[in-house]
Amino acid sequence: MAATPASASVSGSTNTDSLDLDPAFAVHRGGKLEVRSTIPVRDAHDLSLAYTPGVARVCTAIADDPSLADDYTWVSNVVAVVSDGTAVLGLGDIGPAAAMPVMEGKALLFKEFGDVDAVPICLDCTDVDALVETVVRLAPSFGGINLEDISAPRCFEVEDRLRDVLDIPVFHDDQHGTAIVVLAALQNAARLTGRSLGDLRAVVAGAGASGVAVTRILLEAGIGDIAVSDSKGMIYQGREGLNPVKEALARDTNRAGHTGSTEEALAGADVFVGLSGSTVSEQAIASMAPDAIVFALSNPTPEVHPEIAAKHVAVVATGRSDFPNQINNVLAFPGVFRGALDVRAATITENMKVAAANALAGVVGDELSSDYIIPSPFDARVAPAVTAAVAAQAAVDGVARR
Amino acid sequence: MAATPASASVSGSTNTDSLDLDPAFAVHRGGKLEVRSTIPVRDAHDLSLAYTPGVARVCTAIADDPSLADDYTWVSNVVAVVSDGTAVLGLGDIGPAAAMPVMEGKALLFKEFGDVDAVPICLDCTDVDALVETVVRLAPSFGGINLEDISAPRCFEVEDRLRDVLDIPVFHDDQHGTAIVVLAALQNAARLTGRSLGDLRAVVAGAGASGVAVTRILLEAGIGDIAVSDSKGMIYQGREGLNPVKEALARDTNRAGHTGSTEEALAGADVFVGLSGSTVSEQAIASMAPDAIVFALSNPTPEVHPEIAAKHVAVVATGRSDFPNQINNVLAFPGVFRGALDVRAATITENMKVAAANALAGVVGDELSSDYIIPSPFDARVAPAVTAAVAAQAAVDGVARR
Numbered sequence: 001m002a003a004t005p006a007s008a009s010v011s012g013s014t015n016t017d018s019l020d021l022d023p024a025f026a027v028h029r030g031g032k033l034e035v036r037s038t039i040p041v042r043d044a045h046d047l048s049l050a051y052t053p054g055v056a057r058v059c060t061a062i063a064d065d066p067s068l069a070d071d072y073t074w075v076s077n078v079v080a081v082v083s084d085g086t087a088v089l090g091l092g093d094i095g096p097a098a099a100m101p102v103m104e105g106k107a108l109l110f111k112e113f114g115d116v117d118a119v120p121i122c123l124d125c126t127d128v129d130a131l132v133e134t135v136v137r138l139a140p141s142f143g144g145i146n147l148e149d150i151s152a153p154r155c156f157e158v159e160d161r162l163r164d165v166l167d168i169p170v171f172h173d174d175q176h177g178t179a180i181v182v183l184a185a186l187q188n189a190a191r192l193t194g195r196s197l198g199d200l201r202a203v204v205a206g207a208g209a210s211g212v213a214v215t216r217i218l219l220e221a222g223i224g225d226i227a228v229s230d231s232k233g234m235i236y237q238g239r240e241g242l243n244p245v246k247e248a249l250a251r252d253t254n255r256a257g258h259t260g261s262t263e264e265a266l267a268g269a270d271v272f273v274g275l276s277g278s279t280v281s282e283q284a285i286a287s288m289a290p291d292a293i294v295f296a297l298s299n300p301t302p303e304v305h306p307e308i309a310a311k312h313v314a315v316v317a318t319g320r321s322d323f324p325n326q327i328n329n330v331l332a333f334p335g336v337f338r339g340a341l342d343v344r345a346a347t348i349t350e351n352m353k354v355a356a357a358n359a360l361a362g363v364v365g366d367e368l369s370s371d372y373i374i375p376s377p378f379d380a381r382v383a384p385a386v387t388a389a390v391a392a393q394a395a396v397d398g399v400a401r402r
Numbered sequence: 403m404a405a406t407p408a409s410a411s412v413s414g415s416t417n418t419d420s421l422d423l424d425p426a427f428a429v430h431r432g433g434k435l436e437v438r439s440t441i442p443v444r445d446a447h448d449l450s451l452a453y454t455p456g457v458a459r460v461c462t463a464i465a466d467d468p469s470l471a472d473d474y475t476w477v478s479n480v481v482a483v484v485s486d487g488t489a490v491l492g493l494g495d496i497g498p499a500a501a502m503p504v505m506e507g508k509a510l511l512f513k514e515f516g517d518v519d520a521v522p523i524c525l526d527c528t529d530v531d532a533l534v535e536t537v538v539r540l541a542p543s544f545g546g547i548n549l550e551d552i553s554a555p556r557c558f559e560v561e562d563r564l565r566d567v568l569d570i571p572v573f574h575d576d577q578h579g580t581a582i583v584v585l586a587a588l589q590n591a592a593r594l595t596g597r598s599l600g601d602l603r604a605v606v607a608g609a610g611a612s613g614v615a616v617t618r619i620l621l622e623a624g625i626g627d628i629a630v631s632d633s634k635g636m637i638y639q640g641r642e643g644l645n646p647v648k649e650a651l652a653r654d655t656n657r658a659g660h661t662g663s664t665e666e667a668l669a670g671a672d673v674f675v676g677l678s679g680s681t682v683s684e685q686a687i688a689s690m691a692p693d694a695i696v697f698a699l700s701n702p703t704p705e706v707h708p709e710i711a712a713k714h715v716a717v718v719a720t721g722r723s724d725f726p727n728q729i730n731n732v733l734a735f736p737g738v739f740r741g742a743l744d745v746r747a748a749t750i751t752e753n754m755k756v757a758a759a760n761a762l763a764g765v766v767g768d769e770l771s772s773d774y775i776i777p778s779p780f781d782a783r784v785a786p787a788v789t790a791a792v793a794a795q796a797a798v799d800g801v802a803r804r
Binding site for chain 1: 418421424425426427429430431432433434435436437438439440441443445446448449450451452453454455456457458459460461462463464465468470471473474475476477478479480490491492493496497498499500501502503504506507508509510511513514519520521522523524525526527532536538539540541542543701702721723724732778779780
């Protein structure tokens with residue numbers, strides 16, 4: 001909360017009437033969420049069941065058998081959307097208060113697309129130990145933890161440590177949501193162009209949360225070769241000053257041994273995945289292999305304009321809703337958590353993520369075309385397909401508790 | 403979350419079908435809350451305003467002027483109901499998971515009675531430092547903190563420290579909710595019997611959260627004399643082994659110098675307030691002064707049966723809904739927070755609590771009788787009256803930010 005009264009704000013005189021001329025502000029006025037009762041409380045009888053004295057019998061039963069919390073509280077349906085506000089959209093470290101509209105939006109999407117109740121939690125701490133400790137303390141209140149907009153490389157350690165200590169799903173959506181949707185789209189793009197993932201050599205621009213996770217899931221799925229760049233150029237073994245996450249990437253990627261710029265590496269490549277906020281020239285795109293695939297995912301400005309890219313390659317996708325083939329995390333996270341919660345999964349395995357991608361790719365089916373490699377977020381088949389695949393894989397992997 | 407699968411629970415074979423024969427369990431199945439969107443998300447246009455790219459403009463505006471979070475997020479309407487599960491109802495230390503049904507119930511009452519959105523947060527830590535630190539980290543996500551069912555004396559230090567460091571309302575309802583309603587009821591009981599608070603000598607059984615807070619608000623309101631007992635008898639200056647909270651109570655109370663049992667102190671007393679879970683004999687009640695007032699508030703079993711007490715005293719109240727004059731916190735906390743949030747109060751002052759009690763007492767008006775010293779929780783006049791009084795007093799006290 002701001003200690004500063006509105007009338008003496010930092011900017012001195014923010015006029016919210018004028019802000020509301022922007023429809024995005026008008027939509028946000030008063031916030032985007034509410035908490036409601038799912039049961040009636042009309043009279044003293046209702047109150048005596050939902051609250052004292054009736055509630056005491058439910059509490060006692062859970063104290064005796066903790067597994068009953070799954071049946072008699074909302075915990076097994078509720079996900080915390082946790083951020084520290086350090087890497088919000090493309091805006092960077094804007095802090096927890098300013099991150100709240102994104103986290104509210106995420107919670108709204110959880111409900112609308114996955115019927116998952118979600119609570120936005122913006123934390124006033126950025127230290128890894130503090131973040132982990134706080135989420136562990138919060139965990140009895142939630143059936144899952146969706147980490148969001150936490151900057152790299154801290155996000156990797158926060159997620160890894162929480163996955164180790166908690167027995168509920170922990171999922172950093174900037175990593176794995178993006179990875180799932182990219183894998184699904186790339187599978188369909190490969191199918192459209194008559195190839196398998198093993199035939200493809202990919203270049204990923206960006207070694208932040210999403211770049212790392214996309215690279216990992218593509219390796220897992222058997223991509224032919226993949227190389228990753230950051231702001232200093234391609235990541236390779238022996239490059240000076242790599243952090244541990246990038247060192248591990250260097251070991252596992254770039255068999256071709258690219259050491260120059262992203263654009264140099266694109267010559268002859270089959271796939272470009274842009275997750276960097278940088279730009280790529282038309283010339284570099286034109287230098288790619290025949291039937292190339294370009295996912296220019298930076299938002300709001302793709303690394304290369306999709307219409308420019310389309311002149312040279314077979315398939316183009318972006319993160320934007322105003323072009324075909326929108327790579328949007330909302331295609332993944334609602335169904336991933338819905339499926340995990342439905343079977344009380346103790347964790348979300350790599351297999352469950354790949355199953356989600358396969359299910360998502362499968363929704364496209366025979367309608368596959370260069371303008372339709374991935375379904376629309378508003379396709380009602382998406383969340384049920386992802387949910388079913390994730391729940392089934394959880395059972396196969398032995399992490400389902402019901 | 404329970405790590406134990408339902409099929410291998412601690413009790414071995416909890417049959418939830420049979421549990422559901424109890425209507426309290428049936429009501430609780432699946433939990434009692436949901437999070438919903440307050441805005442439509444029907445198509446890509448809606449999504450582009452509620453989420454990316456539109457949301458980025460709102461985030462940027464809040465980063466520039468933090469006070470805008472009040473206008474463009476749900477934070478200014480949402481209260482965290484925070485517990486560590488150490489003093490749940492009369493059940494004691496049952497832990498955070500088993501406390502959840504109560505915290506969900508509280509959140510439900512916040513919405514139904516005060517149109518306040520509330521999120522139940524059951525924390526897996528009991529150390530005072532850890533509780534304070536965790537709530538401070540959570541604070542950017544909430545417009546107020548309702549502490550609940552945290553055992554004494556830790557609850558006093560947790561609340562005091564949070565009030566010191568946070569600039570949003572922090573309110574331990576077990577203390578102040580009870581205190582507000584008791585003060586309101588006692589004002590009306592005194593009026594009914596032709597006295598003022600200054601004429602009354604009171605005995606409070608119980609020096610936990612509610613006993614201490616009731617004593618403090620009655621002192622603040624000018625009670626004639628008041629003495630408090632705990633499980634070892636009356637609290638007086640010089641008694642061995644008092645903790646700091648009880649030592650302070652000993653200094654400020656018991657001018658009459660009672661050193662024996664609660665029952666001994668009741669001889670000739672005007673008011674008994676039971677907040678202890680113990681029992682008081684009919685004989686002790688009969689020994690009170692003429693026109694005595696008995697609030698036997700332990701739940702579900704009052705310290706003395708209300709029909710027995712009524713044979714000897716002028717006014718009887720309990721915590722139960724099946725007798726007249728129910729002292730129920732729901733008469734206070736929804737309006738207290740609604741009023742505080744409406745004016746963006748930085749804190750809840752003592753005056754605001756007394757104003758809430760006065761407003762609550764005032765709802766009874768000319769209908770005052772021995773069976774009607776306090777309104778019903780379902781009286782629609784209650785929350786608006788409390789809200790208005792609290793908001794107005796916040797302005798008078800200089801803690802309102804709008």
